[in-house]
Amino acid sequence: MDLAIKDVRRHLGKFLATIAGVGMLVAIVLIMNGIFQGNIADGIWLIENTRADLWVVERDRGGPFNESSRIPTDSYRSVAATPGVARASPFISYAVQREIGDREQQFTIIGYDVFGGLGEPGRIIAGRPIRRAHYELVADRKLGLALGQTLRLGVHDYTVVGLTRGAVDSGGNPLAYLSLPDAQEVLYQQDNRALEVQRESDRQRLEDAGYSSTEVERLLPLLGGGSATISAVLVALTPGADRDAVARHIERWLYLSAYTTEQERELMLEGKLKRMTAILGVFRTLLLAVAIVIIALLIYVLTMEKVRAIATLKIIGAGDGVIVRLILEQALVLTLGSFAFGWALTTATQDKFPRNLVLLPEETMLTFIIMLVGGVLASLMGIWHALRTPPSLALGG
C-alpha cells in the first residue's frame, strides 16, 4: 500500500492548493530566469544578428548602442579602402517614440545600405526586404503593423514591405528598418517651419560674425546640409585578414574606433546591461530561496501533522523504510507537482508576456534540480523528526 499517495488522495484539495501556490512561485522563478536571459538576449540581439566583423564608430566612443556615435556618412568609403576590408557599409540607429495604432510606441530605427550593404534585417517572416531606395520599411511584428500598411515618419509615409520576428534593440524595443537616406531624413529633416527657424538663427550667426549679406546667402545652404551623419561603419573582412591589425589600422589612420563583435557584446554586457542583469540575478536568487523555504516549511508542517499517525505506524510495527517513504514521497509529489505546474504556467504564458522570455533548458533544469534538492533536504528534516518520534506519542491525548 502506498501510504503517501493515500494521504495525498485524502487531502487532495490541500495538496492541490499547495501545488498551485508553490507552482505559481516556481512560475515566477522561471519567468525571472526568462527575463534575465531575455534581457541579455535582447541586449546583444542586434550585435549578434548584424554579423559584422568590425564596428567602426566615432573615436573613443563606446558606440553605436551604448553611447551616441556620429561620423560623416562618407567615412565608410575610407574604411572600405583599408587593406583587409572586403566591404564597408554605413549604418545608423536611433531610438524614436511615435504613435502607432493608438499606442505610443518606443522603437529603434535602423538605416542601412539596402543595396547589398551589411546590417540588413535577418530572417523576414512575411513580405520581403527593402528593394527600393525610398519609402519602404521592414518592421518587427511587435510594432503591430501589417504588410502594406503605411507609417508616417517625419514628412513622409513609409510602406511596410516586410516583417521580422524578435528583432529588438538592447532595451527589448522593436526595430524598424529603413534605407540609409530615409533613416537620415527621418532623423534630420525638419518641416518647413522648423527649417525657417533654423535658417534664421544661422543667418543671424553669420551676420554677427561680420559676413556681408551676399556672403551669408552663399554660405547658408552649406550649413544646412552638413548634418547628415551615420552611427557606425560595418565592416566585413577579406578571408584571412587579421581582424586586430585591420582594427588598429582604422583607428590609427582614420581616427575612429573599431570594435569586434565580441568587443561590442562585451561593451553591452558590461555597460547598459550590467546593472539590470545584476538586479534580476539577485531577484531570482531570492525568489528561488523563498520558494525552497516555503516548500521546506510545508513539508515539515505536513510531517508534523502526521507525527501521531507515524507513532501509530511504529506501534503496529512499521519499519523506518515505510516512514521514510511516506515523507519522502510526499515531498517529491509536492516539488514535482509544483514544478510541473509552474513550468506549464510559464510556457503557456510565455508568448503573451510583454517581454522576451528566454527559457534556457539548462537553466530550467538547474532550477528544477535546486528545487528537488531543496525539497529532499527539507524532507530530511521531517524524516529526522519522524524517526525520533517515540511510538508512545500515539497514546497521549
Added chain:
Amino acid sequence: MTILRVNHLKHVFGSGELAVTALEEIDFAVEAGELMALLGPSGSGKSTLLLCISLILAPTAGSIEIDGQTVYAEGWAHRESRRLRREKIGFIFQGHNLIPFLSARDNIVLALELNGVGRRSARQRADELLDYLEVTHRANALPGNLSGGEQQRVAIGRALANEPPLILADEPTASLDTERGGRVMELLKRIARERNSAVITVTHDERMIAGFDTVRRLRDGRLLVAEEYT
C-alpha cells in the same frame, strides 16, 4: 505453552525528584489461549504494564519473554522491537489510534501488508475481519467519520489481523455501550478459544470479567494475588 513471562518488572517514569514508580515487582506468566483480565483503579499502572510488555515503553528493570524469546532483560531490549510487535503482538489501545488518512479497510490491510501478506489476500482477510466485527458497511470510511465504537472495532480488527500469539487490549470496551462492550469481550474470548491466542484485557468493569481464565489486579504498581476462575 507459555506465551508471556514477566519477571520482576519495574517501570519508573522520569527521574530524580519527579520520578514516578508506575510498576514494581511484577511477576506473572500467560499461557497460549489464556484469557487474562487486568483490573485496577485508575493510575494503578495497567496501561504502563501493557506498553512495557510490547516494548513501546522501555522498562526500567526486570525481564520479559514472549513466545519463548527474551525480548527484554535488565536494561537490554530486543533491537527489533517493531518487528516483534508486528509479528507477535496485537495491540488495542485505550484510545483508538487508527491511521487517520486510511479507510477502515486500509487500516487493517496495512497491518497485514507490513507483515508481508500480499495485497489481494490482505484485502480479502480485512474484509473477513470487518464482516466478523460487523463494520463492513463502513469499510471505506475514514476513522474520523466512524463512531467511537466503530473505530474500536476496526482497531480490534487490526490487532487480530495477523493472528498474533499475544493480544493486548487496553479497555477495549471503554467507548462502547454495554451490549456492544459485551460483544467485544465475547469476541476476544472467541479469539482466545479459536486461535489459541493469549489475551490480556484491561478493564475497569468487574461485570465484564465473567468467563476469563485469570484475573489479576494491580494496585499502586503492584500485582495482587491472582484469583483463579474455574
